[in-house]
Amino acid sequence: MNSTNILIPNHVAIILDGNGRWAKERGLKRTEGHREGYKTLKKISKYILHKGTKYLSVFAFSTENFNRPKEEVDYLMNLFIKGFKNDTWYFNKENIRVVFSGRKEKLSKEVLEAMDIMEKDTLNNTGGILNICLNYGGRAEIVDAVNKIIKDKKESITEEEFKKYLYQDLPDIDLMIRTSGEIRISNFMLWQLSYTELYFPNCYFPDFLEEEYDKALTEYTKRERRFGGLKNE
Numbered sequence: 679m680n681s682t683n684i685l686i687p688n689h690v691a692i693i694l695d696g697n698g699r700w701a702k703e704r705g706l707k708r709t710e711g712h713r714e715g716y717k718t719l720k721k722i723s724k725y726i727l728h729k730g731t732k733y734l735s736v737f738a739f740s741t742e743n744f745n746r747p748k749e750e751v752d753y754l755m756n757l758f759i760k761g762f763k764n765d766t767w768y769f770n771k772e773n774i775r776v777v778f779s780g781r782k783e784k785l786s787k788e789v790l791e792a793m794d795i796m797e798k799d800t801l802n803n804t805g806g807i808l809n810i811c812l813n814y815g816g817r818a819e820i821v822d823a824v825n826k827i828i829k830d831k832k833e834s835i836t837e838e839e840f841k842k843y844l845y846q847d848l849p850d851i852d853l854m855i856r857t858s859g860e861i862r863i864s865n866f867m868l869w870q871l872s873y874t875e876l877y878f879p880n881c882y883f884p885d886f887l888e889e890e891y892d893k894a895l896t897e898y899t900k901r902e903r904r905f906g907g908l909k910n911e
């Protein structure tokens with residue numbers, strides 16, 4: 679298809695699923711899958727944001743992921759620490775601003791410091807926003823917003839005002855991709871997904887590279903978005 683006919687979504691979201699299975703199929707430890715997943719995340723976030731998408735949200739660690747074996751949780755936390763501390767140069771080179779969504783509690787001082795470094799060092803980048811959801815839950819985000827509203831002693835609130843109480847003030851998601859063939863939302867960005875087009879490729883996240891994303895865009899371009907209205911004849 680002629681690339682000029684391809685629609686570029688403003689906000690893309692990805693559930694990074696299948697790292698464990700990717701590793702298992704290769705006789706590797708699950709943690710190797712997460713390491714490879716991070717490599718893919720760096721490549722694909724650059725590709726997506728450089729194509730003109732302004733916001734990319736990714737589900738890196740759910741509140742429930744703390745229930746995984748300690749070895750795996752520790753590995754992921756160390757990957758976050760190393761990645762956020764050592765790779766600010768990469769996101770700066772690619773002009774990508776990194777922000778985070780999720781609850782701070784339960785995250786160690788080291789992880790929080792590394793997140794802070796990444797956020798501050800990339801603050802002035804203008805080539806797109808990578809929103810990393812870490813210790814994140816969609817219901818938790820809504821409940822946390824409601825608690826902030828109660829603290830602000832508001833009596834009533836509009837949808838537009840409510841949005842400002844979420845972890846980040848982001849536009850609605852246009853395209854949500856979950857890799858690995860699982861067809862579930864799993865408590866990801868429930869508010870922002872209300873009118874999103876969903877896409878579920880069969881490949882595991884470490885294999886979700888440029889070619890796979892182009893397939894997602896081709897499919898997205900074919901979708902007819904109606905937002906609850908009538909077809910535009």
Ligand code: FPP
Nearest residue numbers: 694695696697698699715716738757758761
């Ligand atoms: C789900 O796959 C994936 C995760 C719980 C972790 C995702 C994290 C990354 C890709 C690394 C991101 C790194 C940084 C620094 C942001 P799974 O393990 O549930 O796979 P499975 O369903 O095949 O077991």
